[in-house]
Amino acid sequence: MAMSSGNESGSPMSEINVTPLVDVMLVLLIIFMITAPLMSHRITVKLPTANPKTTDTPPLTPPMDIAIKDDGSMYLNDDQNPINDSELKAKFVVFAAMSPQPELQIRAAKDTEFKTVRKVLGEAKDSGMVHVGFMTTGKE
Numbered sequence: 607m608a609m610s611s612g613n614e615s616g617s618p619m620s621e622i623n624v625t626p627l628v629d630v631m632l633v634l635l636i637i638f639m640i641t642a643p644l645m646s647h648r649i650t651v652k653l654p655t656a657n658p659k660t661t662d663t664p665p666l667t668p669p670m671d672i673a674i675k676d677d678g679s680m681y682l683n684d685d686q687n688p689i690n691d692s693e694l695k696a697k698f699v700v701f702a703a704m705s706p707q708p709e710l711q712i713r714a715a716k717d718t719e720f721k722t723v724r725k726v727l728g729e730a731k732d733s734g735m736v737h738v739g740f741m742t743t744g745k746e
Contacts, residue, residue: 667706667708670682670697670701670708670710670711671683671684671741672694672726673713674713674722675718676717678718678719680694682697691729694729695729698730698732698733698734702734703734707736708737709738710735710737710738711741712741713741
């Protein structure tokens with residue numbers, strides 16, 4: 607005689623135990639009841655609306671462009687005459703005092719020694735220049 611599980615007809619059990627489901631739902635209900643008042647803001651602020659069709663306005667001050675050749679000569683804003691260190695320091699002080707401050711864009715030749723670029727960066731930092739960028743070309 608084979609042992610049976612209490613179901614003599616051999617059909618599957620059709621009873622579903624819903625107690626764990628009710629327990630989970632009650633816990634979730636309590637969590638939502640506690641957190642719902644916290645999600646509302648007490649101070650109302652009129653938020654700005656974003657308009658994706660607007661374009662950013664270009665900066666009012668043109669950038670300060672320094673070209674450094676591989677021999678160490680420096681040219682400011684595409685001027686044909688090279689600029690020396692003392693003139694460059696004076697220009698840095700003038701441009702650092704502007705509001706808004708222009709961006710310093712450095713274009714150094716590929717074979718320029720790094721100590722030359724480092725010296726220019728140090729002078730710019732000492733004079734108060736904040737925005738510095740390096741200009742490069744795309745892949746060759």
